[in-house]
Amino acid sequence: MPFDQPPDPSGLRSPGPESVDHVAARRPRIVVLGDAVLDAWKWGRCSRLCREGPVPVVDVADTRLAPGAAANTAVNLAALGADVHLIAAVGADQAGDALRESLRRAGVETEGVVAEAHRRTVTKVRVLADEQILLRYDEDCDPVPADLAALLARLDTALTGADALLICDYGACLGDDLRDALLDRRADLPLLVVDAHRPDRWRPLRPDLVTPNAQEAATLLDSATEPEVDRAGFFQRHREELTRRTGAAAVVVTLDTEGTVLFVDDRPAHRTWALAVPENRSAGAGDTFVAALTAAVVDGMPLTGAVEFAQAAADVVVRTPGTSVCRCPDLRARLGGGDSGVLPRAQFVSTVRRRRAEGARVVFTNGCFDVLHAGHIACLNEAKNLGDVLVVAVNSDASVRRLKGPERPVNTASDRCAVLAALSCVDHVTVFDEDTPAELLRATRPQLYVKGGDYSPDMLPETAVVAEFGGQVRVLDYLADHSTTTLIDRIRGAAEGR
Numbered sequence: 159m160p161f162d163q164p165p166d167p168s169g170l171r172s173p174g175p176e177s178v179d180h181v182a183a184r185r186p187r188i189v190v191l192g193d194a195v196l197d198a199w200k201w202g203r204c205s206r207l208c209r210e211g212p213v214p215v216v217d218v219a220d221t222r223l224a225p226g227a228a229a230n231t232a233v234n235l236a237a238l239g240a241d242v243h244l245i246a247a248v249g250a251d252q253a254g255d256a257l258r259e260s261l262r263r264a265g266v267e268t269e270g271v272v273a274e275a276h277r278r279t280v281t282k283v284r285v286l287a288d289e290q291i292l293l294r295y296d297e298d299c300d301p302v303p304a305d306l307a308a309l310l311a312r313l314d315t316a317l318t319g320a321d322a323l324l325i326c327d328y329g330a331c332l333g334d335d336l337r338d339a340l341l342d343r344r345a346d347l348p349l350l351v352v353d354a355h356r357p358d359r360w361r362p363l364r365p366d367l368v369t370p371n372a373q374e375a376a377t378l379l380d381s382a383t384e385p386e387v388d389r390a391g392f393f394q395r396h397r398e399e400l401t402r403r404t405g406a407a408a409v410v411v412t413l414d415t416e417g418t419v420l421f422v423d424d425r426p427a428h429r430t431w432a433l434a435v436p437e438n439r440s441a442g443a444g445d446t447f448v449a450a451l452t453a454a455v456v457d458g459m460p461l462t463g464a465v466e467f468a469q470a471a472a473d474v475v476v477r478t479p480g481t482s483v484c485r486c487p488d489l490r491a492r493l494g495g496g497d498s499g500v501l502p503r504a505q506f507v508s509t510v511r512r513r514r515a516e517g518a519r520v521v522f523t524n525g526c527f528d529v530l531h532a533g534h535i536a537c538l539n540e541a542k543n544l545g546d547v548l549v550v551a552v553n554s555d556a557s558v559r560r561l562k563g564p565e566r567p568v569n570t571a572s573d574r575c576a577v578l579a580a581l582s583c584v585d586h587v588t589v590f591d592e593d594t595p596a597e598l599l600r601a602t603r604p605q606l607y608v609k610g611g612d613y614s615p616d617m618l619p620e621t622a623v624v625a626e627f628g629g630q631v632r633v634l635d636y637l638a639d640h641s642t643t644t645l646i647d648r649i650r651g652a653a654e655g656r
Contacts, residue, residue, distance in 0.1 A: 173466040173580045174573070175494035177459065178486050181467075182239025186456040189316045190235065191309075192228030192326030192353075194246035194271065196257045196281045197441065197481040199224070204287035216287050224481040225260050226282060228326035230442045231353070234449035234471070235324075236265040237485045243316035245270035247304035247331045253279035253297075264483075270312035277302055280330060284441070289479060303333035310339055320348050321456045324448065325365075327354035337363065349456060352406070353448045361405035367455065368406040369448050375411045378403045390419040390429055397421040410451065410465055412444060417582060420465050426536045428462045429543070430582040433473035442481045447472040450484065462535050467493070469582045493580040499587070500575040503598075506588035510549055510602040513585075519545035522604035524595040526553045527574050528567045535581075537610030540634045542583035545606055550578055551598050554591040561593065596623045603627045610634045 202218040225233050232244040244266050248254035250273040257279060261268050278298035285293045317323065325332070340347070341362050352365040355374055370378065372389055379399060385392040393400065393411045400409050401421060408422035417430040450471035454464035470492045475482035501509060514520050521541050527534060527550075542548045552575050558567040567574065571589050579587045590598050599607060599620060607624045608631075615621050615631040624631050 173454075173459070173463045173470065173493060174576045175490045175580070176576075177454070177457075177463075177467060178238075178490045178493065181453050181457045182486055184457050185239055185241050186321040186453060187241045187243070187319055188235050188322045188324060188452060188456065189243045189245060189270075189313070189320045190228055190232045190324045190326060191245040191313060192231070192324075192332065193280070193328045193330035194229040194244065194248055194257060195226035195330075196253045196260075196279055197224045197226035197230070198222070198281055198283040199480045200283065200285045202285075202287055204292070214287065214292060216285055216292065218285070222480060223256055223260060225257055225264070225266075226442065226481055227280075227328055227445065229257060229261060229266075230445040230481055230483075231324065231326050231449045232261065232266045233264040234446045234483050235453060237483045238450060238453050238471075238489070239486065240453055241267070243267045243270055243320075245309055245313045245316060247272045247274050247277060247309065249273065249277040249279040249298070250275045251279055253281050267316075270309075270316050272305060272308045272312065274305060274308075277304075277331075286479070299330070301330050304331040304336070306333070306335050306339065309336060314343075317347070322349040322351060322452050323347055324351045324452050325354065325360065326445075326448075327352070327356070327359065329355050334359075349452070351448065351452050351455075352404075353444070357404045357406070361403065363405070365404065365406045367408045367410065367451070368404045369410045369412060369444075369451065370400075370404070371412045371444060372414065375400060375409075389413050389416060390427075393419055394421070394427045397427065408461060412447060417469060418447075418465055420461060422461055425532065426539075428465060428535060429539045430465055430469040431542065432469065432582070433476065443472045443476050446475045446482070446484045450489075462532065466581055470580065473582075494576060500572075500579050501586055501588050503588050503590070506549070506551075506586060507598070507601045509586055510547075510604065513547050514603070514605070518547045519606065520547045520549060520602070520604040521545035521606045521608055522549050522551070522595075522599065522602065523608045523610075524551035524553070524590070524598075525609075526558045526562065526567060527578055528558065528562075528569060530574075530577055533610065537608075537634045538578075538581060538583050540610075541608045544608065544632065547585045548583055549586045549588075549602070549604070550584055551588055551590050551595045552578065554589050557591055557593060594619055596620060599623050599629075600627070604629055606630050606632060608632045608634055 199222045200218045201220045202216040204214045204216050206215050208215050232242045235242045258268050280299050281297040350365045352360045352368045357368045357370050410420045412418045417432040420428040447468045451468035454467040471484040474484045474488045474492050521544050555571050575587045578584050621631045
């Protein structure tokens with residue numbers, strides 16, 4: 159299994175800003191097989207209605223072309239530093255030429271892009287006025303199976319030395335015969351990731367990872383519509399069926415503006431939360447997500463960290479109109495802080511007070527978080543579910559030494575905070591130097607104070623402090639067999655045994 163790497167105490171495999179450079183430096187070889195599209199965006203202004211009917215007239219001032227669908231996934235991988243080989247079929251037409259040229263400029267290897275005389279390149283055109291999408295129309299979108307022999311020949315060549323095969327199947331050209339041919343090659347395939355409108359089509363291949371969106375997952379479950387509320391909870395209740403119907407080792411359901419939910423083995427489900435942005439801003443955030451997710455997994459990042467890394471990448475592109483690409487500097491900035499950054503104590507206090515005044519339910523927790531592990535992640539995600547804003551106070555290095563001994567912490571406060579701030583469930587982080595966060599609790603007065611562990615609220619010294627201002631205390635579910643001290647001892651033992 160590719161999802162069981164040991165933790166890295168250096169933090170490089172956690173979803174912090176350093177992880178962007180770590181992924182890029184590895185330069186993974188990733189093959190993308192799928193439906194390539196040319197996206198066209200037409201921007202203009204609208205000030206009148208058409209005389210022939212009550213529809214707006216747009217005076218188009220700018221047209222931009224960009225690789226879409228599987229081609230956009232390939233471009234996003236290249237932007238993150240991967241050596242990308244796209245295997246796809248396009249038309250031997252002007253749109254196909256434009257698409258291949260755009261791919262080459264983006265650093266994607268296009269030897270595997272087959273131009274077929276009987277095919278016309280699928281083009282998706284969006285018309286906008288004042289940043290509002292008014293219309294999308296698709297050209298030449300009838301599904302035509304690709305030339306199997308031509309695609310397989312190029313695929314076999316590209317897979318030599320590949321770290322991952324990413325299949326992007328949106329119903330255009332990947333027929334059952336190609337899937338069956340891959341089934342014959344399954345034992346020799348690298349990490350297999352499937353992003354498909356119908357992931358059950360690829361079940362015989364037993365993918366390592368699939369990424370259906372909420373509607374696709376609901377369809378898999380024979381549900382006519384997605385649930386209107388608590389979609390993550392709905393899919394969590396049906397996780398075994400999702401896994402069975404996809405045949406995958408791990409499933410990530412993307413929930414649009416609500417983030418994602420990850421299911422793997424019998425481990426606790428892992429949530430990410432998306433950055434709130436205006437609607438109608440961009441297209442292809444799902445392409446960016448699966449590209450970043452694949453690159454992170456290939457780099458050896460644990461799956462929980464990989465989905466956080468991918469969520470951050472998707473957060474970058476949804477801010478930009480058009481078919482956008484997440485580039486390393488932007489992702490580094492997003493993971494390094496931005497809207498969910500590490501704040502000085504005074505700013506942390508004022509920010510939490512402001513969020514409460516705005517009506518948000520603030521959840522406060524604290525700890526050393528020396529080496530982030532599954533127990534931490536489970537508690538933080540559970541805490542986020544209890545309110546609107548999750549804030550974390552982190553023990554300073556001096557405080558950790560007083561509590562844990564002279565050999566701790568393993569990671570500095572700045573590194574520990576950077577990793578926590580990169581988690582989509584965490585909104586704000588600060589450092590405190592005292593042995594307890596009592597003064598920070600008095601200053602911020604959160605509605606809810608939470609801790610993870612196998613004890614009761616009356617055992618917590620902070621309970622009396624929280625009671626002073628009428629807050630509540632909650633002890634979260636305890637994830638057995640997860641301890642930072644045990645983890646560090648195991649890592650050190652493994653290092654000494656080498």
